Amino acid sequence: MxxxxxxxxxxxxxxxxxxxxxxxxxxxxxxxxxxxxxxxxxxxxxxxxxxxxxxxxxxxxxxxxxxxxxxxxxxxxxxxxxxxxxRPFYLEVLEGNPAQKLYLAKGFKTIQHESGKMPGNESFHVEVDLMKYEK
Known part of the structure; x- marks a missing residue:
């Protein structure tokens, strides 16, 4: 592939x-x-x-x-x-991604901060916020 x-x-x-x-x-x-x-x-x-x-x-x-x-x-x-x-509907946002403001404005809430390896390219460390939408 x-x-x-x-x-x-x-x-x-x-x-x-x-x-x-x-x-x-x-x-x-x-x-x-x-x-x-x-x-x-x-x-x-x-x-x-x-x-x-x-x-x-x-x-x-x-x-x-x-x-x-x-x-x-x-x-x-x-x-x-x-x-x-x-519902609920989730997304993960990389730390520093300016789109996080848009997600918050659309009703998503940050529920957890996670730290780990980038899926598919594990040589990179990432920080992400797990966000949730429930309305």
Whole structure:
């Protein structure tokens, strides 16, 4: 297996992976009607500017291109995840991540500070805050 940096030419393949897997995930959670194709959910003015990845229990990834940050896109992606996830809903935030302020503003609460190895790259030590959303 090869892991590499995302390239714009990967977008259609990303859609092909995301859409059926997302449909499967939502069907298992009785949320089939909540499906939005990745091509629609990830674009602003027909340009891909960010994405959110989550399951019923955890927000795993939320990224917005730096030039589109502070325009409400991250907030909308979090709202979408919150609307379609179960309760309680968790996330881990690396210490120093400026997005933590956004998560707090959206109703997440810090419940625990953890210290350990970075999953998938254990040669790095990380400090993270475990956050929880219950509303």
């Amino acid at each position: 090869q892991i590499r940096k995302y390239q714009e030419s990967d977008f259609s393949t990303l859609c092909e992976i995301h859409d059926p897997a997302r449909k499967q995930e939502l069907a298992a959670a009785n949320l089939t009607a909540a499906f939005i194709p990745f091509k629609v959910a990830s674009q602003k003015d027909k340009t891909t500017v960010g994405f959110v990845a989550f399951n019923d229990e955890e927000l795993g990834w939320l990224y917005v291109k730096p030039e589109y940050q502070h325009q409400g896109i991250g907030s909308q992606l979090i709202d979408f995840a919150i609307k379609n996830a179960g």
